[in-house]
Amino acid sequence: MMGPMIHPTPPGTRDILPEEMRELRALEASLRGAFEEYGYGEVATPTIEYAEVLRRGDERYANAAYRFFDERGDLLAMRSDMTIPIARLVATRMQDREPPFRLSYIANAFRAVNPQRGQMREFTQAGVELVGAPAPEGTAEAIEVLSAALDAAGLTRAVVGLGDADLYRQLLTELEVPDEDGDRILARLAVHDLVGLELAVDEVRGLGAEARATLLALPAMRGGPEVLDRATDLGGDAVERATGRMRATYQSLAARGVADRVRLDLGLLRDLGYYTGAILEVYDPALGHILGGGGRYDSLLGRFGRELPAVGFALYVERLHVAQTEEERQGGGEAG
Amino acid sequence: MPRVVEVTRVRAGGPLKLALPRGALWPETLDALDRIGVDTAELRSDSRALVFESGGLSLVTMRPSDVPTYVEAGAADLGITGKDVLLEQPERIVYEVLDLHYGACRMVLAGREGDTALDEDERRLGGMRIATKYPRVAERHFEETGRRAEVIEVKGSVELAPLSGLADGIVDLVATGRTLADNGLEVREEIASCTARLIANRVSHKLRAEEVDDLVERLRPEGL
Numbered sequence: 001m002m003g004p005m006i007h008p009t010p011p012g013t014r015d016i017l018p019e020e021m022r023e024l025r026a027l028e029a030s031l032r033g034a035f036e037e038y039g040y041g042e043v044a045t046p047t048i049e050y051a052e053v054l055r056r057g058d059e060r061y062a063n064a065a066y067r068f069f070d071e072r073g074d075l076l077a078m079r080s081d082m083t084i085p086i087a088r089l090v091a092t093r094m095q096d097r098e099p100p101f102r103l104s105y106i107a108n109a110f111r112a113v114n115p116q117r118g119q120m121r122e123f124t125q126a127g128v129e130l131v132g133a134p135a136p137e138g139t140a141e142a143i144e145v146l147s148a149a150l151d152a153a154g155l156t157r158a159v160v161g162l163g164d165a166d167l168y169r170q171l172l173t174e175l176e177v178p179d180e181d182g183d184r185i186l187a188r189l190a191v192h193d194l195v196g197l198e199l200a201v202d203e204v205r206g207l208g209a210e211a212r213a214t215l216l217a218l219p220a221m222r223g224g225p226e227v228l229d230r231a232t233d234l235g236g237d238a239v240e241r242a243t244g245r246m247r248a249t250y251q252s253l254a255a256r257g258v259a260d261r262v263r264l265d266l267g268l269l270r271d272l273g274y275y276t277g278a279i280l281e282v283y284d285p286a287l288g289h290i291l292g293g294g295g296r297y298d299s300l301l302g303r304f305g306r307e308l309p310a311v312g313f314a315l316y317v318e319r320l321h322v323a324q325t326e327e328e329r330q331g332g333g334e335a336g
Numbered sequence: 337m338p339r340v341v342e343v344t345r346v347r348a349g350g351p352l353k354l355a356l357p358r359g360a361l362w363p364e365t366l367d368a369l370d371r372i373g374v375d376t377a378e379l380r381s382d383s384r385a386l387v388f389e390s391g392g393l394s395l396v397t398m399r400p401s402d403v404p405t406y407v408e409a410g411a412a413d414l415g416i417t418g419k420d421v422l423l424e425q426p427e428r429i430v431y432e433v434l435d436l437h438y439g440a441c442r443m444v445l446a447g448r449e450g451d452t453a454l455d456e457d458e459r460r461l462g463g464m465r466i467a468t469k470y471p472r473v474a475e476r477h478f479e480e481t482g483r484r485a486e487v488i489e490v491k492g493s494v495e496l497a498p499l500s501g502l503a504d505g506i507v508d509l510v511a512t513g514r515t516l517a518d519n520g521l522e523v524r525e526e527i528a529s530c531t532a533r534l535i536a537n538r539v540s541h542k543l544r545a546e547e548v549d550d551l552v553e554r555l556r557p558e559g560l
Binding site for chain 1: 349408409410411426427429430431432433434435533537538539540541542543545546549
């Protein structure tokens with residue numbers, strides 16, 4: 001007797017059977033409905049791009065997980081998100097059109113992650129890009145659409161964390177922390193190592209007690225709008241400017257009726273290189289992982305030759321599905 | 337009686353769930369809980385239960401190396417484990433929120449007392465043979481110091497490796513250095529100093545910020 005035949009799929013990839021696919025498609029339809037309602041038309045871009053084009057958007061594409069040569073010897077890469085392909089699209093195919101552009105997508109992306117931790121290397125993202133709308137209104141609109149998408153998915157308890165990508169960097173510059181020390185500090189912050197952050201801050205020579213306290217206090221500040229007042233009390237131009245930006249966004253969110261959904265978080269630091277200003281993360285109490293993220297990338301379009309402010313978010317569809325299931329199980333949401 | 341509660345992958349509401357490390361950090365972890373008024377009598381009993389409710393917390397007990405796994409997935413909101421464990425699992429996305437300062441150890445490279453095999457390996461063979469329970473810490477250390485090593489992962493007593501000729505040196509965690517001395521080994525290089533750390537799930541750190549911060553402040557060692 002022969003054993004069962006094994007024909008594996010590559011690590012981090014999988015087949016989807018009808019029962020699951022039916023639910024995924026229903027979820028995607030509700031997200032698409034929310035995007036369309038706000039006038040975000042769906043676009044598609046190629047799964048493979050020239051590695052050089054993706055790298056123009058983010059240097060780290062130099063290490064993209066899936067790169068290969070085509071028959072002509074050109075280096076191609078699989079996209080790891082949709083933001084850079086859409087930036088390229090806006091700068092090329094849509095160059096004759098007038099901004100703002102409201103675009104949405106539901107598409108697969110590819111990343112080198114460790115599949116043993118339940119993360120997939122091929123996964124589906126659903127999101128929007130709002131190009132040509134500056135902060136704070138553009139940011140607030142994107143968050144409003146995000147909120148509507150979460151509601152459409154039945155994740156009424158999901159929360160959006162709003163931070164500022166420039167805050168900590170500008171603070172380090174203002175405090176005249178040498179670049180080398182600053183990089184060490186940012187590296188600790190990027191991996192959420194608050195113990196290491198304190199050690200790295202203490203290594204900076206000639207740092208005053210107040211500056212030290214500010215650097216250590218900010219990453220722990222998260223909550224409602226009162227957080228901005230507490231941060232402003234710490235003083236300094238960088239904090240003043242960042243809290244000013246966040247306050248303006250928050251006011252617009254309040255006017256749109258979605259401020260309740262947002263938690264301000266001065267410790268937020270997304271690991272993508274192209275973010276400027278506002279950054280977003282999405283959480284649901286029923287799930288230990290983030291559901292998605294996003295933010296402003298006001299300088300990305302310029303790298304493709306068309307200077308336009310932009311903001312967007314991406315949700316992980318498979319994780320939304322898990323969160324939906326958990327919310328149903330816990331009776332906490334209104335998924336269905 | 338400790339109430340055995342269901343361990344789910346995810347949770348909403350209810351008491352904060354804290355993952356506790358059985359093993360070397362266990363006694364001092366219980367002492368730390370006593371200090372913040374959490375009754376540890378049941379934990380100290382010889383109960384085989386894995387989950388306890390006490391002091392407004394849900395306490396789950398496990399191997400130290402499993403703590404980051406549970407916390408990253410959100411099966412525990414917070415956890416206590418050694419820095420050595422965190423160094424060996426750098427890909428885990430968790431907040432490292434507090435140095436608890438107990439369980440102090442050093443991660444070291446050790447070789448046989450008075451033996452030149454390690455240096456000789458490097459000079460003549462281009463790299464050392466190192467046995468360790470911490471392959472990623474070891475590999476990173478040699479990379480960072482511009483050297484090459486053949487790293488052999490073992491699960492049990494790593495001191496056996498240089499004694500039996502499996503390797504010429506070891507990378508391991510030492511507290512007092514007694515085990516090394518008893519086996520004729522000596523510290524050659526110090527790689528990192530490790531203590532117990534409090535870690536937090538990324539979502540819990542945001543959505544249950546006040547409770548998390550409150551526990552952090554209560555557990556913060558005095559005088560720091």
